Amino acid sequence: MKQVYLDYQSAKPVDPRVIEGMTKYFHEAFGNPSALHQVGDTATDALDESRKTIAKFINADEDEIIFTSGATEAINLGIIGYALKNKKKGNHIIMSEIEHISIHNIFKHLERLGFEISKVPVGQYGKVNLRKLERRITEQTILITVGMASNEIGTIQPINEIGKLAAEKGITFHTDAVAAQGLHPIDVRKDNINLMALSSNDFYGPRGVGVLYMQKKYRVNPLIIGGGQERGLRSGSEDIPGIVGMKLAVDIMKKEMNIEVKRFTGYRDRLIKQVLDEVPDSYLNGHPTDRLASNAHFRFDGIEGESILLSFKDLGISVSTGSACTSKTLEPSHTLIATGLLHEEAHGSLQLTTGRFNTDNDIERALEVVPQVVSRLRDLSPIYKKK
């Protein structure tokens, strides 16, 4: 059976062009940038070049890029590192209700360390409410973090307005750009972003590499102490092949993003229109227009997400759901709940995210399968009532 992958939000394959370009850094140009000989210099050049390329892609300077072991570490360094460094200025931090689960967990940790956290609600389509955000700001507020787009429902946040508000109030603004990167233009200057996390894999680079963008004059406490790499902010010998991989992925992204996003938008709009038209009692989760080009997120009355996922799996299609039955905690998606859904509604959700290697046929196949799966599960369901 031909496999169809529609879960690009959870992981992306590495672009074969990236793998090809990385190879020599494993064996020929394997040096340690800290070493002063020729082999070390080659590594230093590769590191510098990568830093420049990535900085330019987000309109930052190269000394504002800190390489990490991935987006999770970048977010830890950006949020925990910043909070610890600046705790004398205040102990209050604001986040949105629909941040990635990793950020929710980071804030639980910060609460235990004595910080106070406010969560700003979102509207029914998942957008942060600016008025509510502003009202939560206090004298003690040192940091605001709002993800550029939701990794679940794909809603794009009013980042420019949030950045402006934070700048006016003199509060540092952190954004997790992972869900949006490669799908949405990023300009840290225009949007007044002070701290930002990126992952290599979400550019179709290798996993295990990420970046914290930190604007000049902002400071964080390092979380990993050692040989003083990355200006002492992230010690440990640099993963040169991985970093070069991220750089190569950005090179490709620069050239292809615009065309690619148009293609994904076509897929998305087709998926949304056809599913809502063909499946009774189906709904779109997230924003009708301000959403990532790759994201189609539905819910269906009367059925449960894990059953949907298993049915798709049997048909060779990889998808995702916000149902509790697939989560580690057995709680439904906090993002869906924050948009105002009841638990029973969040359970019946289906997330389709497209990416670089999808074709029209994949979309065709998904559209063929969705009504079948929903109808079969509804036939089993005691709570689905046909209108």
Add this chain to the structure above:
Amino acid sequence: MKSTKYSEKVLDHFRNPRNVGSLEGDDVAVGKVGNPTCGDIMEVYLRIDGEKIIDAKFRTFGCGSAIATTSMTTEMVVGMTLDEAMEVSRGDVADELDGLPPIKMHCSNLAADALHEAITSYRKGRGEIVQEVVKLAAPEPGCVVGQDEYLDKGVWLAVDDPPAFKDLRTLIIHSGDESVLAALELTEFTDRVILLTPEKSVVTTPEIQEQLVYSSVKVLTESRLLEIRGEFEVEKVLIFNIDEDEEYELFVDAVVIID
């Protein structure tokens, strides 16, 4: 272990569930367990001849193991006596399916409970067991915490200006036809209107009832509003589900309480 790492037998019952459907008649026992909040509802129907189960059907809303365990249970019990079926445990059902992922052992392995409930209520119906009087612990109506505090901060006592509700997630407390009509009217301005009633259904005229069914209004039955919450304005409500005896929070932007 992954929560969806199922045995071939579980997958077989998920893919080809046995005995889907329902049964009717005086000789039928019905058991229902679970609730939509936790993501599983299982209904088991047994046709009983004397002391013997001669047919079994089920309907399930839930994950793969919820569907497979109910399917398996209906297969196991046909031919058993009621006493034998009462002995069938959750563990027996899981064993018959070659096991379940540990995380699923409790949350979606309730088919045996539905079976026991069916038999017990059948026996009660025949007077074989004395029915216990269950006292409902539902809180008294009419005491919404925060109603006055949030007045004009998201709490409305009338819907005079429907456009003001544009894109607001609005919870309307059912208080006669006026509240239902207000809910229907608001669907023109926002995709999210929830009508809350403590009754099992919204009691109204047949015409309004029909409009309601075909509208986008989400009806929450057997539910009471306990508390309004939020920083500075309405942001969440605390709802009590009378049937399940459970409280939960729901994100909303407006609450309409028409007296």
